[in-house]
Amino acid sequence: MSLIEVNHLYKEFKIARRQEGLGGALRSLFHREYSTRMAVQDISFAVGRGEMVGYIGPNGAGKSTTIKMLTGILVPTSGEVRVNGLVPFQERQKNARQIGVVFGQRTQLWWDLPAIESFELLKQVFQIPDARYRQNMATFSDILGLEEFLDTPVRQLSLGQRMRADIAASLLHDPVILFLDEPTIGLDVLAKERMRKFIREINRERGVTVILTTHDMNDIEKLCRRMILIDNGRVMYDGELARIKEMFGKERVLIVDLEGEVNGFSIAGAEVIKQEGNRKWLRFNREAVTASQLINHISEHYEIRDLTIKDPEIEVMIRHIYEKGIGSYEGACL
Amino acid sequence: MGTFKMYLEFSRKSFQRAAAYRFDVWTRIVGNVLFLFMWGFIWYGLYHGKSSVEGVSFQAMLGYILVSQALQGIHGAGTPLWEIQERVRTGDIAMEMLRPYDYTTRMLFSDFGGIAFYFITAIVPLYTVLFLVLNPVVPTSLVQLGLFVVSVILGYFIRYCIELTFGLFTFWLVETGGVEDIFYFSISLFSGSVIPLWFFPGWLEQVARYLPFQAIFFIPNSIFVGQLTGPAIWYAFMNQVIWLLVCYLILRLVWNRASMKIVIQGG
Numbered sequence: 001m002s003l004i005e006v007n008h009l010y011k012e013f014k015i016a017r018r019q020e021g022l023g024g025a026l027r028s029l030f031h032r033e034y035s036t037r038m039a040v041q042d043i044s045f046a047v048g049r050g051e052m053v054g055y056i057g058p059n060g061a062g063k064s065t066t067i068k069m070l071t072g073i074l075v076p077t078s079g080e081v082r083v084n085g086l087v088p089f090q091e092r093q094k095n096a097r098q099i100g101v102v103f104g105q106r107t108q109l110w111w112d113l114p115a116i117e118s119f120e121l122l123k124q125v126f127q128i129p130d131a132r133y134r135q136n137m138a139t140f141s142d143i144l145g146l147e148e149f150l151d152t153p154v155r156q157l158s159l160g161q162r163m164r165a166d167i168a169a170s171l172l173h174d175p176v177i178l179f180l181d182e183p184t185i186g187l188d189v190l191a192k193e194r195m196r197k198f199i200r201e202i203n204r205e206r207g208v209t210v211i212l213t214t215h216d217m218n219d220i221e222k223l224c225r226r227m228i229l230i231d232n233g234r235v236m237y238d239g240e241l242a243r244i245k246e247m248f249g250k251e252r253v254l255i256v257d258l259e260g261e262v263n264g265f266s267i268a269g270a271e272v273i274k275q276e277g278n279r280k281w282l283r284f285n286r287e288a289v290t291a292s293q294l295i296n297h298i299s300e301h302y303e304i305r306d307l308t309i310k311d312p313e314i315e316v317m318i319r320h321i322y323e324k325g326i327g328s329y330e331g332a333c334l
Numbered sequence: 335m336g337t338f339k340m341y342l343e344f345s346r347k348s349f350q351r352a353a354a355y356r357f358d359v360w361t362r363i364v365g366n367v368l369f370l371f372m373w374g375f376i377w378y379g380l381y382h383g384k385s386s387v388e389g390v391s392f393q394a395m396l397g398y399i400l401v402s403q404a405l406q407g408i409h410g411a412g413t414p415l416w417e418i419q420e421r422v423r424t425g426d427i428a429m430e431m432l433r434p435y436d437y438t439t440r441m442l443f444s445d446f447g448g449i450a451f452y453f454i455t456a457i458v459p460l461y462t463v464l465f466l467v468l469n470p471v472v473p474t475s476l477v478q479l480g481l482f483v484v485s486v487i488l489g490y491f492i493r494y495c496i497e498l499t500f501g502l503f504t505f506w507l508v509e510t511g512g513v514e515d516i517f518y519f520s521i522s523l524f525s526g527s528v529i530p531l532w533f534f535p536g537w538l539e540q541v542a543r544y545l546p547f548q549a550i551f552f553i554p555n556s557i558f559v560g561q562l563t564g565p566a567i568w569y570a571f572m573n574q575v576i577w578l579l580v581c582y583l584i585l586r587l588v589w590n591r592a593s594m595k596i597v598i599q600g601g
Binding site for chain 1: 336424426598
């Protein structure tokens with residue numbers, strides 16, 4: 001049986017519609033009109049013990065809504081959620097003992113006190129035995145370098161230090177599952193690397209199942225074999241990252257800088273996927289057309305100042321899946 | 335037992351947190367003393383050399399104001415209303431639902447910590463000196479003092495329930511300034527914190543007596559200066575206990591509604 005099971009999950013929000021003008025404002029005091037918004041529609045997936053899954057999608061796609069339903073602070077409109085055998089919203093506090101949660105945008109540490117005080121508080125809250133607490137603190141300090149700032153008030157910590165303290169805090173009670181909502185947001189390259197290394201390590205050494213949402217595709221590439229891609233509350237793709245790369249394997253991106261005024265740029269055999277002024281990104285299938293053919297085509301009509309050829313970045317691939325759906329690629333490329 | 339230890343840890347952390355803001359204690363105490371002198375002089379002026387007004391001596395009135403300011407200082411050291419509103423607005427309160435404890439109890443114990451620090455470091459030394467120097471009316475027996483303490487504690491719980499309830503209203507409001515105004519207006523006027531209810535015009539006194547706020551300051555203050563004695567004290571206690579039950583039930587109801595709103599509407 002899977003550790004996390006989500007079946008035909010729906011979540012609908014009721015939004016009070018604002019009525020216009022002063023009259024509308026008065027009327028809304030007594031009578032409000034509501035519209036509904038589907039944040040999550042018919043999402044199903046299962047995650048096995050020890051997996052590390054990237055849960056990605058653009059802003060407002062329904063990522064946080066799903067995570068909140070998995071943690072139990074949001075009740076599904078319909079559908080089924082099971083986390084390690086528990087229905088989270090029915091047994092929220094019991095579920096809380098088996099999960100760790102980090103929201104990159106907020107902290108669970110006491111702002112005015114040294115980080116160590118928050119850890120001690122969590123020890124009491126989750127009734128962590130002394131020996132286990134010491135052991136965990138030693139391990140986390142070792143990998144995350146916590147000692148150097150354990151006695152500094154949290155408000156004085158750098159974002160990187162605070163995130164390290166936050167993730168340690170979420171793991172003190174030995175959760176089976178760790179939910180990370182944008183754990184690397186705002187961090188510099190080194191801090192991100194350190195965070196990823198830690199996440200990898202607790203997944204490997206402790207077998208903690210990790211569900212990760214992020215906008216940084218490097219996080220996914222370096223951490224997750226599997227990714228679930230959602231948009232508009234629906235699953236667009238669920239599978240191995242490698243497979244997506246394979247699909248796009250025959251694809252290349254040609255980036256050209258053109259000279260002079262360019263209007264209505266288009267070229268046969270390639271698709272314009274992005275443009276910034278005179279810089280154009282062209283996606284092409286290298287088996288259908290060679291790069292030199294393409295360059296020739298372009299130079300017949302335009303003057304090329306500069307050019308580069310690249311493998312498509314994951315971000316580009318994902319943007320394409322959002323725009324066109326996965327189906328078109330499965331047909332075209334596999 | 336473990337649960338109690340956990341909640342107590344919140345008191346300890348709040349105590350430490352208060353200690354981290356020692357400067358805050360000084361500004362509070364300066365404000366508290368300023369108000370004390372302001373009300374002291376106002377009453378001094380109003381008494382205008384009379385030894386008693388409506389059967390209340392000036393020394394008794396002074397005792398009333400002193401103990402009232404001390405209690406207000408203590409109440410003010412807990413989690414303030416705006417902080418509760420802020421937690422609701424930022425959604426931090428939803429995150430607390432991911433913890434294996436009861437939110438309202440955890441907040442209560444946090445309150446204890448902040449209050450304990452302020453009580454020990456500021457209220458006790460300051461008011462010991464003030465009481466000794468100003469020589470106001472004080473309890474004349476240990477029994478009276480004991481009754482006063484019980485009444486203070488009941489009043490404290492009532493204020494806690496009301497303030498947290500008002501804070502939780504933020505869940506249903508976009509603009510919370512109005513709620514704040516109502517709260518602070520009621521807590522300063524109807525509670526009898528600065529003007530005892532016996533000086534209210536008849537109709538206003540009637541209004542105040544049917545509100546919970548008088549159970550916060552007016553009852554303990556009156557016991558302290560001996561204006562409430564004999565069987566009247568037991569009626570006052572009954573009044574406090576009933577209001578505490580009512581306010582607590584309202585708090586639970588509002589909190590349940592608020593948690594429902596979080597889990598259904600996402601806060």
